[in-house]
Amino acid sequence: MQARHLFAKFFRSDTRFLVLIAILVTSSIGWICYEYTTHNQLSELEQRQLSFLNLFQQNIHQQINKYGLLPLYLxxxxxxxxxxxxxxxxxxxxxxxxxxxxxxxxxxxxxxxxxxxxxxxxxxxxxxxxxxxxxxxxxxxxxxxxxxxxxxxxxxxxxxxxxxxxxxxxxxxxxxxxxxxxxxxxxxxxxFKQDSFHGQHPVLLTDRYGVVVISSLKHWQYRSLKPLSESVLKKLNQTQRYDHRVLQSLHWQTLQTLNQTAEMVAISIDGHRQSYLAVSRYMPKLRMTLTVLTSANSVHSLAYSRSFAVGTLSAVLFLVWLSLVLRHKALTIRRQSQFALEELNTHLEEKVAKRSSQLRETIAKLRAEIDEKNKAFEQLKGFQKELIRTENHAVIGQLSAGIAHEINQPLAALSTLSGNTERFLEQGDVENVKSNLQRISSLVDRLAKLTTQLRNFSRRGDDHLSVIDIDSCIDGALQLLNYQIRKAQVQVACYAPAKPLYTRANAVQLEQVLVNLISNAVDALENNEKKLIDIYWYSNTHRICIQIYDNGVGLTDAVKKHLFEPFFTTKKNTGLGLGLALSASIIRHFDGKLLAESQNPGSCFTIELPVLTGDKYE
Missing domain, CATH: 3.30.450.20 (PAS domain)
Structure with a gap:
């Protein structure tokens, strides 16, 4: 099989080489025929025009000699x-x-x-x-x-x-x-013009300056072959040789000098360019030059036609020869192909079985790799959930003092009210007993709400997304941080929209993000005399924006560069540096963004979430 491929490759390269050689040979033959025909035609034209020039020269010499007798006689x-x-x-x-x-x-x-x-x-x-x-x-x-x-x-x-x-x-x-x-x-x-300037070829009689004195083409008369210099024009004007006529140029350009009397020239008049064979003869008696022009188009056309005919004939002969060569090679290849096909059929089943075994092994390896990657992905998701839960517990630990204070106050009030209620019962004071019981019920409701919210915040939740109310999440976060905010003497202002806003997210995780951002804002105000936090939430066409402003120290460029990287923190004594990194990951899971920018003064953190209209995103 390999030998067959090598032979086929050699055959193709050999054929291309033969075609290239044939093209070169055919082109060379055509070019030689073109040059030979052109040379012969130009030589024939030159001889005919030289004969005409000889006759004209004899004629004009006779005329000059005849008229020249008169001034000599006078x-x-x-x-x-x-x-x-x-x-x-x-x-x-x-x-x-x-x-x-x-x-x-x-x-x-x-x-x-x-x-x-x-x-x-x-x-x-x-x-x-x-x-x-x-x-x-x-x-x-x-x-x-x-x-x-x-x-x-x-x-x-x-x-x-x-x-x-x-x-x-x-x-x-x-x-x-x-x-x-x-x-x-x-x-x-x-x-002289009437006697000699006849025929289809242009004839020119020019003086020593190259000015056309007589021409068979009337519009060429009194034109110069080439542009005249200023000195020549000045001399001609002084002698009034051409009576101050404007001598325009024929833009005569020599393309090729064939010999002393013949050359190929190009003449341009009014933008039209024409090539000629120019045969010239200098006449001493007149001190002028007679030139006969023959269009080169006929010569080139004949040369082209002959070279094309010869080239075509050469190409046909080559194609006949090449077809015979190709037929012989095709027969050889057919015999070798039959032999190779028999050899291929012999080993085909073995190769198919071997390839099938390799494919089964490859598929088994791919399945094992996919299972391993799925396990790793599930493990990674578990680590992320555990990390979020750990961060959540860390936040609860930070809030424990405040939560204990929030629980101890109602408990002390319950103890006092219980003692007073016993004395009021002994005294038969039913109204005070009823009032104390109502106050005790209110305190119990308050403790139940606080413990319920704390339990919800600390429970191990899943990643399930549902429709949630933004107002409830912000209110829950502020309640958990109530003691910390009051202890730090921070003024919190909330700017809610006219209508509730809804999005699809996980309420516990969003509340964790809000607790983290508000807690960070409180910490940033530690050294401020006036401590302010403003919370805005609103919606535009496609997004819900929750913005948390503080008038603290702000964010430097160096801090902003690493702000959402894990284990990066600006707190010296507390924090692992995971809060913002986890918060950004949670918001991305909600198809949102967590952004940070420095204000003057302070900083602003913005949460962007999709707006929910009915059951669909906009």
Whole structure:
């Protein structure tokens, strides 16, 4: 049987290990397939976009070379040089304006104009238009300062006069080493956009600051790839390159650099984040960068689908293999289980008999322990009752002097009245004889009541609870302590409720508690000049409260801490220290509480008992 359990445990652990290995292998195959597919797809996309970039670069170089011939031609034109070299007259300016207008129409540029050495436009092809450049001081433009002889330079910007963007091709006009001015041709790059910016992939043309000059997505134009620094923004504003436009950021973030021309990027616009494959090519002639963006979603979707398919196929193959392995192991386990079952049946009756014998012995031991504990509990209850009775007798012993005095006084009076009655009979005085007999009967009743109460207080009672009257118990306790109270010259005031209060308790035991508490209160007033004890009993919603106040020495914190512990007492010459401990135990048996608190002055002991309405507790 043990061997079978060990084998089953090994089988379960072995199967879990195989499943774990299968999950790892399947995940690894899926991941490899995903990485391989992603890499191939990105490589194919990169090659296609590089081909597009090559075509665009060739196209734009051809266009720039074509338009660049005009400023280069104007820089060597005699009419232009004569106009710049001689005083400018209206006739010369008009003639040059018409000449520039004719040339500009021939090449299809936006505008062509001539600037003197101060950067002021002296002639322009758009002289007849409202946004004519003639007379404009454009010396702040960088292309004026950077123009060179026999070389065409390019500069992109937004026109400050027409607010129309364009690419400015410039050549310096030189004569004998002296710079006379600059020839400028402004062309539109929209023709390049119409020819090349087509298809479903976003295309960007950015300057060296990362500002999008042209985009197939209109709302991306004049946005920066990344937030621009304060110095760059200041420089762009000074040159009015973008005519003081607010250049918002695309929040371009490089996720992964694949090679020198390709990288994975993320662009965030208006809280929307999109990942792209960015393939870029720098164009020296324009001094700009052309970038083609391809959404990575299609690549990842294809990679996910292929990796899922490969992973699923691997998982299916593993499940087939695992089912064969499990079937073989199941057959092995079945054979071993049959053998183990036969072995188990052989020893089962013996084990059942042995276990039954053990159970019978255990039950016998438990019964013996229960009987022993019940005997101990009954013995403990007997000890507690005997302890209460002993304490009761101790209280009677303390009250013996007072009780003897209470009995001796009526006995002396009885003796005197008996002698007087004999003389009155001899004299025939019937009235006095009758009066003395009545007084003797009253004294006998008084002695009978006192002895009855003393007998009830000292008798061995049981724990039976019954409905009792609180007033009777308090009255009985005060009668037993009457001599002690009068001898100590204590004033006792009782404050009874308007209606009698009833509870379920043992009258003798409750009276014993009251005698103990009132006697303690009398002892606490030993050194007081004015000795007062107030006894209140009343009821609230659920409880009856009996409170015994005295104006004695009170209770310290140290005394309160051990007040209800057995054998703890503050009396030096009398008492065993059991009174309060037994009193608290008795009150708990009544489902009540015995509480003590210090007053200023004196102390207060409170007995709380359940209120009895009819035959039930509230």
């Amino acid at each position: 820089s060597h034109d005699k009419r232009v040089m004569e106009t710049l070299n001689a005083p400018l007259t209206a006739a010369r300016q008009k003639s040059l304006n018409r000449y520039l207008e004719h040339l500009n129409q021939a090449v299809g540029a936006i505008a062509s104009y001539i600037m003197n050495d101060k950067g002021v436009v002296i002639a322009a092809s758009n002289s007849q238009q409202r946004d004519s450049f003639v007379g404009r001081d454009l010396s702040y433009r960088p292309y004026f300062r950077t123009a060179q002889d026999n070389q065409v330079n390019g500069y992109y910007g937004i026109g400050t006069t027409s607010a129309r963007p364009g690419y400015f091709l410039t050549t310096a006009i030189m004569r004998d080493g002296q710079r006379l001015g600059v020839a400028v041709t402004k062309v539109s790059l929209n023709s």
